[in-house]
Amino acid sequence: MSAENKQVISREGSTDIHAQTAGSKAVKYILITLSVVFLFVMLVMPLITVIYEAFRKGLVPYLEAVSDPDTISALLLTLEATVIAVVINTVFGLFAAWAISKFRFHGKKLLVTLIDLPVTVSPIIAGLIFVLTFGRQSAIYPFLESIDFMVVYAVPGIILATVFVTFPFISREILPVLEAQGTDEEEAAALMGTKGFTIFRRITLPHIKWALLYGIVLCAARAMGEFGAVSVLSGHLRGKTVTLPLQVEILFGDNKFMPAFAVSSILVVLAIVILIVRSIVEYIGKRRGEK
Amino acid sequence: MKNNKRIIPGFGISMGVTLALLSIMVVIPLASLVVFTAKMDFSDIIKVITRPRVVASFEVTLLTAFIASVINAVMGVILAWVLVRYNFPGKRILDGMIELPFALPTAVAGISLTSLYADSGWIGGIFAQMGIKIAYTRIGITIALIFIGIPFVVRTVQPVLEKLDPLYEEAAGILGASRTRTFRKVILPELRPAIFTGFGLAFGRCLGEYGSVVFIAGNQPYETEITPLIIMSELQEYDYSSATAIALVMLAAAFLILFLVNLIQIRNSKILKGGH
Numbered sequence: 001m002s003a004e005n006k007q008v009i010s011r012e013g014s015t016d017i018h019a020q021t022a023g024s025k026a027v028k029y030i031l032i033t034l035s036v037v038f039l040f041v042m043l044v045m046p047l048i049t050v051i052y053e054a055f056r057k058g059l060v061p062y063l064e065a066v067s068d069p070d071t072i073s074a075l076l077l078t079l080e081a082t083v084i085a086v087v088i089n090t091v092f093g094l095f096a097a098w099a100i101s102k103f104r105f106h107g108k109k110l111l112v113t114l115i116d117l118p119v120t121v122s123p124i125i126a127g128l129i130f131v132l133t134f135g136r137q138s139a140i141y142p143f144l145e146s147i148d149f150m151v152v153y154a155v156p157g158i159i160l161a162t163v164f165v166t167f168p169f170i171s172r173e174i175l176p177v178l179e180a181q182g183t184d185e186e187e188a189a190a191l192m193g194t195k196g197f198t199i200f201r202r203i204t205l206p207h208i209k210w211a212l213l214y215g216i217v218l219c220a221a222r223a224m225g226e227f228g229a230v231s232v233l234s235g236h237l238r239g240k241t242v243t244l245p246l247q248v249e250i251l252f253g254d255n256k257f258m259p260a261f262a263v264s265s266i267l268v269v270l271a272i273v274i275l276i277v278r279s280i281v282e283y284i285g286k287r288r289g290e291k
Numbered sequence: 292m293k294n295n296k297r298i299i300p301g302f303g304i305s306m307g308v309t310l311a312l313l314s315i316m317v318v319i320p321l322a323s324l325v326v327f328t329a330k331m332d333f334s335d336i337i338k339v340i341t342r343p344r345v346v347a348s349f350e351v352t353l354l355t356a357f358i359a360s361v362i363n364a365v366m367g368v369i370l371a372w373v374l375v376r377y378n379f380p381g382k383r384i385l386d387g388m389i390e391l392p393f394a395l396p397t398a399v400a401g402i403s404l405t406s407l408y409a410d411s412g413w414i415g416g417i418f419a420q421m422g423i424k425i426a427y428t429r430i431g432i433t434i435a436l437i438f439i440g441i442p443f444v445v446r447t448v449q450p451v452l453e454k455l456d457p458l459y460e461e462a463a464g465i466l467g468a469s470r471t472r473t474f475r476k477v478i479l480p481e482l483r484p485a486i487f488t489g490f491g492l493a494f495g496r497c498l499g500e501y502g503s504v505v506f507i508a509g510n511q512p513y514e515t516e517i518t519p520l521i522i523m524s525e526l527q528e529y530d531y532s533s534a535t536a537i538a539l540v541m542l543a544a545a546f547l548i549l550f551l552v553n554l555i556q557i558r559n560s561k562i563l564k565g566g567h
Contacts, residue, residue: 132327190299
């Protein structure tokens with residue numbers, strides 16, 4: 001076989017791979033069109049609807065709806081619950097991932113299963129178990145009443161529910177990174193006499209930085225949007241135990257559609273910001289990981 | 292061999308913090324569910340969960356969640372295929388968009404889908420002319436569940452497809468297999484565990500979904516009332532026993548699905564690592 005022929009074959013071979021794996025051009029365009037149409041109808045149109053309905057009556061009614069005192073207090077409560085959930089779950093995520101990945105102990109599988117449990121439970125059931133723990137029929141209710149600390153239909157309940165539904169979000173992101181990294185570096189540092197926190201800060205943290213950030217973003221997204229579990233524990237006391245998603249529900253239920261969508265638009269903007277941050281963090285994380 | 296000497300410091304404190312927070316947040320609340328259940332009469336539980344209205348809600352929930360997850364399984368494979376195998380402008384945006392149902396609060400998705408698919412809505416209006424009602428019917432519930440379940444199958448199939456060596460498909464092609472045959476006999480068997488895992492995760496999520504569904508469902512007893520909503524209304528009437536009884540059925544279903552997904556996942560991770 002001449003060299004010329006070989007070249008032709010190998011070139012044809014390489015285009016062939018593409019033709020074989022990607023299918024014909026027609027199939028390609030049909031599948032891409034199908035995907036784009038599906039995502040447009042299912043994901044983009046709901047977003048457009050929110051923005052369109054929110055500004056339907058113009059900018060002034062929109063601003064009035066957004067600056068309503070009940071909405072502002074709902075926004076503040078949402079932020080409060082989100083910040084607390086992120087802080088608690090970050091602390092938990094770091095310690096849990098450290099304990100699970102750096103040490104060997106019995107019952108590790110059970111521990112991981114228990115940590116993951118909250119995301120597999122329906123949000124309504126998540127709310128239910130806190131009602132059963134802290135509600136009127138609970139054994140500790142008389143004690144809670146005596147110290148005047150209400151959980152059900154009060155802010156602590158909302159915060160507990162929010163922490164619960166986002167509980168594994170951060171540990172789950174860090175754990176695979178730490179497990180892939182192994183324990184050699186930390187062991188070496190410890191043998192040379194480095195203190196625990198310094199090991200964490202100088203050796204472990206640089207490895208998990210992006211995974212941690214990614215976990216925080218996911219946690220914040222879910223925390224601010226939680227509806228079911230918070231709905232069970234809220235009692236819907238306007239201006240007191242209402243978060244932004246609950247405020248949306250209340251307004252929509254009162255047939256105040258424009259204000260409901262105006263409040264929703266705040267959450268849509270936050271969701272889009274989260275998606276963008278997520279993409280950036282994932283992109284940087286991947287690039288760092290490859291180096 | 293047991294490794295008794297731990298070189299890395301911090302086992303005590305990290306284990307302590309982990310167990311303390313886990314107990315407060317997960318173990319104690321779950322234990323209170325167990326304690327509460329133990330105090331209930333078994334015949335009462337059966338009585339609650341066999342009420343016609345509750346049984347009807349199981350049927351609605353299972354049926355809509357199943358149909359939505361099947362549609363998501365098919366669309367999920369197509370989306371993953373398009374995102375992995377093709378290059379086209381806007382691909383990165385499409386890829387980033389997949390996670391929107393995770394980022395968008397379910398209540399917002401709920402009211403937005405409701406007004407979109409209501410008879411006066413942009414999409415609902417088109418179907419209303421053909422005499423098909425979407426919002427406030429089981430179709431509406433299914434649409435909301437499709438929205439919620441989009442990311443699951445895409446994100447489980449995508450990594451498997453990325454690892455899949457095109458060489459096998461090429462070989463099948465050279466040996467004379469048609470493209471559909473190559474897809475059925477070479478690609479699909481590799482993807483199947485990932486598809487089932489994604490399907491299972493989506494199905495589990497759909498069974499418990501509340502926020503996006505309550506608005507579009509219309510919540511007609513026997514027709515469009517989902518199980519989480521029944522639990523919610525029992526709670527609002529302070530009927531904790533009924534709520535718990537129904538919740539136990541849902542938990543059992545969720546754990547069964549999770550168990551099956553884990554079985555499949557073991558096989559899936561073997562494929563991801565390259566073996567069979």
